[in-house]
Amino acid sequence: MNYDNLREDRKQAHIENYLLASHKNSNLFEDVYLEHSSISEYDYDDINTKMKFLGKEIGMPFMINAITGGGEWAYDINESLALIAKEFNIPMAVGSQKIAIDRPELSDSFKVVREVYPEGIVLANLGTEASIDEMKIAIDMINADAMQIHLNLAQELVMEEGDRNFKGTYELIEKAVKELDVPVIVKEVGNGIQSQVIKKLYDVGVRYVDISGKGGTNFIEIEDLRDSETDYSEFYSWGIPTALAIINADNLDLDDLFLVSSGGITTASEICKSIILGADMCAGSGEIIKYLLHGGYDAAYNYVKGLDKKLRISMMLLNAGDLEELSHVDFRVIGRLREKLYQPVLKSHSK
Ligand SMILES: Cc1cc2nc3c(=O)[nH]c(=O)nc-3n(C[C@H](O)[C@H](O)[C@H](O)COP(=O)(O)O)c2cc1C
Numbered sequence: 541m542n543y544d545n546l547r548e549d550r551k552q553a554h555i556e557n558y559l560l561a562s563h564k565n566s567n568l569f570e571d572v573y574l575e576h577s578s579i580s581e582y583d584y585d586d587i588n589t590k591m592k593f594l595g596k597e598i599g600m601p602f603m604i605n606a607i608t609g610g611g612e613w614a615y616d617i618n619e620s621l622a623l624i625a626k627e628f629n630i631p632m633a634v635g636s637q638k639i640a641i642d643r644p645e646l647s648d649s650f651k652v653v654r655e656v657y658p659e660g661i662v663l664a665n666l667g668t669e670a671s672i673d674e675m676k677i678a679i680d681m682i683n684a685d686a687m688q689i690h691l692n693l694a695q696e697l698v699m700e701e702g703d704r705n706f707k708g709t710y711e712l713i714e715k716a717v718k719e720l721d722v723p724v725i726v727k728e729v730g731n732g733i734q735s736q737v738i739k740k741l742y743d744v745g746v747r748y749v750d751i752s753g754k755g756g757t758n759f760i761e762i763e764d765l766r767d768s769e770t771d772y773s774e775f776y777s778w779g780i781p782t783a784l785a786i787i788n789a790d791n792l793d794l795d796d797l798f799l800v801s802s803g804g805i806t807t808a809s810e811i812c813k814s815i816i817l818g819a820d821m822c823a824g825s826g827e828i829i830k831y832l833l834h835g836g837y838d839a840a841y842n843y844v845k846g847l848d849k850k851l852r853i854s855m856m857l858l859n860a861g862d863l864e865e866l867s868h869v870d871f872r873v874i875g876r877l878r879e880k881l882y883q884p885v886l887k888s889h890s891k
Pocket of ligand 1: 554555558605606607608634635636665688689690727728729730752753755756757802803804805823824825826827829
């Protein structure tokens with residue numbers, strides 16, 4: 541097997557299979573109930589969606605999350621995404637840079653993001669199989685503002701060629717926090733991060749967590765579409781719904797933990813609800829890549845423009861003038877989210 545090409549082909553297959561995937565999970569944001577405020581005390585033009593992230597001001601609490609990098613096709617995608625990020629002054633993470641570390645001739649498709657968006661917040665991305673030296677190369681490649689380290693246990697396990705040994709992950713992350721010159725953001729890829737894991741990550745020094753919960757992109761199904769040998773459909777619903785994972789993480793009460801809500805965040809109301817539940821910012825991958833590949837640059841641009849507009853409308857409807865006020869809006873939980881939140885753990889085996 542040619543492993544050089546395997547990684548490049550796999551990246552393309554991820555995007556193709558993402559578009560083909562049909563299993564629907566809910567992130568449970570529909571079970572977060574917000575009450576309409578009939579009077580707004582604000583002028584729409586004064587609604588402030590700006591916030592600080594990694595020492596810079598950004599236009600709204602939304603980031604284009606890790607998607608791709610690699611060959612020529614990835615160059616075009618990343619160039620378009622970076623142009624959109626620049627237009628709205630929002631951060632952008634590149635996809636896993638492992639491919640360019642193994643084959644430096646493929647690094648252009650990552651570097652283009654920094655070329656297009658020199659002033660913006662750009663995040664590097666690697667998995668826990670990477671060494672600290674490889675992380676440093678990834679950061680240098682795009683002059684990154686932070687290093688995203690992705691946790692993709694479920695994805696690896698259903699991948700024929702995936703990793704099987706995850707011992708030493710906390711130690712690696714602790715080392716990364718200590719030795720890298722930029723902050724470390726630990727993220728999932730669509731199965732969510734349990735609050736107990738977040739606490740352990742916090743204890744080894746992590747201050748940025750991207751929950752990437754269940755309810756959006758489903759890597760179990762995406763990988764399953766590449767593998768005809770084993771049917772992994774029983775795991776398509778595996779994971780922690782994003783809304784539940786955010787509430788659980790917020791309940792840890794770790795004041796200096798920056799929490800990113802991702803995993804099926806496709807609408808302005810999900811952005812609002814995320815902030816209200818305790819997230820500091822949101823991120824999305826699947827929806828924007830769908831707009832870009834189906835409708836081209838204009839469709840993806842208009843999607844983000846719509847998010848911005850509808851976020852302002854939602855804030856008016858909730859009588860919140862800025863993100864700080866939004867974070868204090870009352871909410872209720874109903875339905876399955878309520879059921880999951882208030883179910884006692886019947887047999888605890890805290891580790
Ligand atoms: C086509 C595709 C490729 C992805 N590749 C990466 C990757 O290389 N590294 C990573 O950390 N996450 C990757 N992700 C995961 C996303 O960053 C995100 O965590 C996940 O898709 C959940 O968000 P969503 O529901 O908005 O897509 C990828 C997602 C998609 C759709």
